[in-house]
Amino acid sequence: MQAPVVHDEKTCQVREILDRVGDKWSLAVVNELGNGTLRFTELKRAIGGVSQRMLTATLRNLERDGLVLRTVHPVIPPRVDYELSDLGRTFLQTAWSLMNWANDHAADIIAARARYDT
Amino acid sequence: MQAPVVHDEKTCQVREILDRVGDKWSLAVVNELGNGTLRFTELKRAIGGVSQRMLTATLRNLERDGLVLRTVHPVIPPRVDYELSDLGRTFLQTAWSLMNWANDHAADIIAARARYDT
DNA sequence: CCGTATCCATTTCGATACTG
DNA sequence: CAGTATCGAAATGGATACGG
Numbered sequence: 001m002q003a004p005v006v007h008d009e010k011t012c013q014v015r016e017i018l019d020r021v022g023d024k025w026s027l028a029v030v031n032e033l034g035n036g037t038l039r040f041t042e043l044k045r046a047i048g049g050v051s052q053r054m055l056t057a058t059l060r061n062l063e064r065d066g067l068v069l070r071t072v073h074p075v076i077p078p079r080v081d082y083e084l085s086d087l088g089r090t091f092l093q094t095a096w097s098l099m100n101w102a103n104d105h106a107a108d109i110i111a112a113r114a115r116y117d118t
Numbered sequence: 119m120q121a122p123v124v125h126d127e128k129t130c131q132v133r134e135i136l137d138r139v140g141d142k143w144s145l146a147v148v149n150e151l152g153n154g155t156l157r158f159t160e161l162k163r164a165i166g167g168v169s170q171r172m173l174t175a176t177l178r179n180l181e182r183d184g185l186v187l188r189t190v191h192p193v194i195p196p197r198v199d200y201e202l203s204d205l206g207r208t209f210l211q212t213a214w215s216l217m218n219w220a221n222d223h224a225a226d227i228i229a230a231r232a233r234y235d236t
Numbered sequence: 237c238c239g240t241a242t243c244c245a246t247t248t249c250g251a252t253a254c255t256g
Numbered sequence: 257c258a259g260t261a262t263c264g265a266a267a268t269g270g271a272t273a274c275g276g
Contacts, residue, residue, distance in 0.1 A: 010224070012167065015142045017220045017227055022140040024133045040258055049130065051250055056259065066230025077257040078256080087226055094212075094219045101212045102135045106128070108205055109135055112184025158238055169270060174239065195237040196276080 020065065021091065022098075025050055025058040030088065030095050033068065037083040067091060138183065139209065140216075143168055143176040148206065148213050151186065155201040185209060 020026065028047045032038060038046065044055050059082060062068040067088035073079040084092065138144065146165045150156060156164065162173055177200060180186040185206035191197040202210065 008166065010221075013224050013228070014217065014220045015146065017224055018140075018145055018216065019142045021220070022136075022145075022216065024137045027136055027140075028133065048126065052259075053249070053251090057249095064231055064234040065227045066234075072258095076256090078259080080258060087223060087230070090223065091219060094215050097212050098136065098140065098216060099132065101209060102132045102139070103128075105205060105208065106131050106135060109183045110131070112205070113182055116182040116184075170239075171271090172269065175269090190238095194276095196239080198238065 017065075020061055021067065023058075025054055026062060027095055027099060029055075029058055029062060029082075030067065030084065030091060031099060033082060033084045033088070034092050034096070037081050040080050040082070043082060062088070135183075138179055139185065141176075143172055144180060145213055145217060147173075147176055147180060147200075148185065148202065148209060149217060151200060151202045151206070152210050152214070155199050158198050158200070161200060180206070 021030075025047070028050070029043065032043055032046045040055070040059075043059075044050060044052065047055070050058075059068060059070070063070050066085055069083050069085050069088075071081040071083075073081070139148075143165070146168070147161065150161055150164045158173070158177075161177075162168060162170065165173070168176075177186060177188070181188050184203055187201050187203050187206075189199040189201075191199070
């Protein structure tokens with residue numbers, strides 16, 4: 001007799017991954033790094049509206065998940081480069097199609113909300 | 119002279135949309151409804167691991183955003199059907215490619231995390 | 237059956253101050 | 257420059273109870 005499996009293990013993993021890499025700032029970071037290597041401050045400015053705290057946390061997670069490579073140059077002042085890993089680049093196409101979808105249908109969605117709120 | 123625009127309006131909208139439709143339960147719902155119409159309880163069972171509260175909230179948001187159609191049948195006991203709208207179906211391909219990516223690279227990511235945590 | 241309402245613990249996140 | 261540390265407000269989400 002087996003203890004009941006409440007929900008599929010793999011499915012749960014996939015959901016957790018989607019929640020991480022699919023979040024607002026992760027997508028923004030991957031998008032920016034899709035154009036090439038950037039430093040912390042360049043990323044922050046390029047994305048816009050992200051706090052230092054959130055950008056740091058997002059980059060740490062992406063690095064931990066193997067999507068982003070972090071290179072520290074031992075100079076003063078410090079210089080840290082961020083770039084997509086091979087794994088990160090496999091995500092680019094998907095990320096872009098997601099962002100394109102949102103961009104293409106933003107007006108529809110805003111309109112749908114206005115209708116619903118009436 | 120113009121007040122400085124902190125961050126692009128449209129970009130911000132797109133991010134907000136991505137955060138909504140790209141979240142864990144929204145993707146799960148869209149995925150399930152991709153196979154056809156389902157009732158509330160069927161959805162809940164099909165997804166697994168989602169609380170009634172979260173499923174309700176997720177469905178409301180998707181309905182409000184115009185991705186999901188909700189049909190109430192005035193019978194006792196109540197019967198409510200959920201299905202994708204045309205807009206919702208335009209999202210299916212993207213959602214699936216996202217889920218496939220996560221599924222295909224889950225092992226890589228888990229491995230990367232294990233390496234990082236050492 | 238399909239919700240809503242309430243409570244409560246946990247998490248999230250911006251702001252701020254500080255460091256090598 | 258590129259962070260870390262800390263604080264407090266706000267949002268999130270599970271559990272539970274209740275209603276049409």
